[in-house]
Amino acid sequence: MTEPSGRAGSPESGPVLVSPKEVRRIANAAFVGTALEWYDYYLFGTAAAIVFNRLFFSDLDPTAAVLASLATFGVGFAARPIGAFFFGVLGDRIGRRPTLIITIILIGTATGLIGLLPTFADVGLLAPVFLVILRLLQGLAVGGEWGGATTIAIEHAPVKQRARYAALVQVGSPVGTLLSSGAFALVLLFPSETFDAWAWRLPFLAAFPMLIVALWIRVKVEESPIFEELLREDQRAKVPALQVFTKAGGRLVVAIMAAFLGVGGFYVMNTFVVSYVTNNLGGDRQVVVNATLIAAVAQIVVILIFGRLAEKIGPGRVTFWGGIATAAAAWPLFLLIDTNQAWAITLAVAGGIALLTITYAVTGALLTELFPPQLRYSGVSLGYNIAGALSGFLPFIATWMISATGTTASWPAVVILALVALITAFGGLIGERLRVQDKEIVQTVTTPTR
Template identity: 80%
Template sequence: MNQAAHDVTPPGDEIVVKPRDVRRIATAAFVGTALEWYDYFLFGTAAALVFNRLFFTELDPTAAVLASLATFGVGFAARPIGAFFFGVLGDRVGRRPTLILTIVLIGVATGVIGVLPTYADIGIMAPVLLVVLRLLQGLAVGGEWGGATTIAIEHAPVKQRARYAALVQVGSPVGTLMSSGAIALVLLFPPAEFDAWAWRLPFLAAFPLLGIALWIRLKVEESPIFEDLVRLDKRAKVPALQVFTKAWGRLIVAVAAAFLGVGGFYVMNTFVVSYAANTLGIDRQIAVNATLIAAVAQIVVILLCGRLAERVGPGRVTFWGGLATAAAAAPLFWLIDTGSPLAITLAVTAGISLLTITYAVTGALLTELFPPELRYSGVSLGYNIAGALSGFLPFIATWMISLSEDAVSWPAVVILAIVALITAAGGFFGERLRVKDKELVHSA
């Protein structure tokens, strides 16, 4: 892509957005993303702790865990489809209406899980309906994150985009805190009550949270860059398809750059929770609490790395973060295998903090790989293809460990290291492919 492909507003016709408006729009994007990840992560934690017992009860324990994690992974398979569909809407109809649609879809799908009958109630239809709702979650997430990042950075000054993209990324650890915190609270109930009804409460909470997020998001204005695309008639006819035909090299780089932030997180979060509880026999509360502490650390890392990316470039930050995570993979799982609650907490916190170095700048990097007319589609597809490729990593790691009589964690070490190195390569090439928009939006 040459620079001219990124010019939308003619010289002398710049758009002025006040700093408080930029912050308000970025905050609205963050709130919606936090709800999105609350819904999505909640399913992952429940898949590791409860769905195996309530929805796959006819299987032996190991098979039930695998089936539960496979259901979790199905949502990732749906994400590229959602990215394609909502990417077309976002680049053709508008960022704002598409984001309203995605947040409603994921909020409703999550809330309905809270009233879903179990296997004991309706037999095989229970896991079938669970899979359908997970697919709807995946479709919605496929369009949500890319759109939220796009609308946030398109309101921001070019030189400050990384900090606002990072603010959207804070939605991930906040979503983790909300979902893990909700699970941690209901785990305080006796096991019989937790299995009977208490596990449903965090899912039912999605309904009032959706109302709050929707109220905030309805106040967001359309992206000024998208309005320029409409005014100048520069919208692509089928933008998601053009990403594959005209920007496929950039798409590959985007997938690689996003891989660790998505896949590595689920190795260190969903897989570790399941591994600690079901393989090491550790109290599941310990692993869940570790993810809570890690989420707090994530917020700090995201904000710091967002500012760092403005100085050295998001591609370089991605490269360094990928190498650091790959080097730490073996020591992290050595700590987890000790079975010590302190060591597990330290490993989960350190591991998630390291991979968050890359996740913090994913939005900033991916948005600068695609021109405005393909941006919603390109960012969504890059991020969610990475999600589809990595969504089954907890399942693969669990399956590989089940093949070993010693139940050692080396498969997870190898998986995490490979994913990290792929992302390091994505950051290396992504930094060299960055093409900034013309300064369209600046502070007044």
């Protein structure tokens, strides 16, 4: 796993002259687009746990309907590596900016159309088919969105301040959670009959006006100066996504490991817990949705703190210790959830998501430093989204294990969360070693001999 990064002699070896004001504007634009992206994506996760099982899979028994709904949720993750490959090629060939505009239009449109879908009662089996198709489109778009937003943000930033700007992009995730959970918290105030009849559609339909705002902000973004230098020097890779596998395969594995907890752990503590408390413990779904709102606020604080800390000690070290802390806390967290007490569930969800967010805060900073500019959009997108594909079915697997064993305990989720956390800790350890090695190579090549 020690392939050369390709940085020495690349356009990144020299200074990137962008004003601080412009850097902040680019980072804010990346953040806004990412917030819409995760609003759309998380919205589906919440709906899969509390509404799709009843409206789109109503011909199945309750347990099978929940499993089918969560499997549909996981389908979007399976599509993400395909989107990462396709949009990674576009981002590394035609540019970061136009690719990001395409992805934001695709995900916003797909989400809005979900709000217009007929249910199983209206069109039968066509309803879940349409739902799966739109979920696939969401997954394809997300596959190219996050990697591109992170890449364009750090490529405008000074090298020593990249972690803070990469962290600002990550804030889009909890903001998206706040918006999506907040939207569902509001529509859940309607009577159950009204909610099932039409109110559940409102959060999805809101994606249309949000898309217009995000698009208006994103079209003003300038292309990455590093990519423009690649164009001038004709250093673009022919098929960058393929070259990630052939020339940086070890680094891709490290990227997947390092991103695993930030993606997979979140869906265990969010989507799975919402489904588990509602369907297995018979708890109040409003309590869990409210808990995710509190967790999202905690995430923002954690991301900003550890994004700055990564500039001092390195994102790989932050990833390592965040993974270890989450693994150690997995069992106590689910002991609290199993009490089915509102305060305990809230504490566990907020605390668990805050812990795993330590690694998520620095994922962008770590992954972007693993790949050279020629392969960066593709490498970052593939690493993050392959991790997403592997973790997208974790809520389904945990639910299936509980159902198959006939237990009401949450030990399958404990095992899954702890294992994912340890994998990410190991990825952070290796990733930091590669970062240090790359810096030493660049210093050796660029330091003039006397």
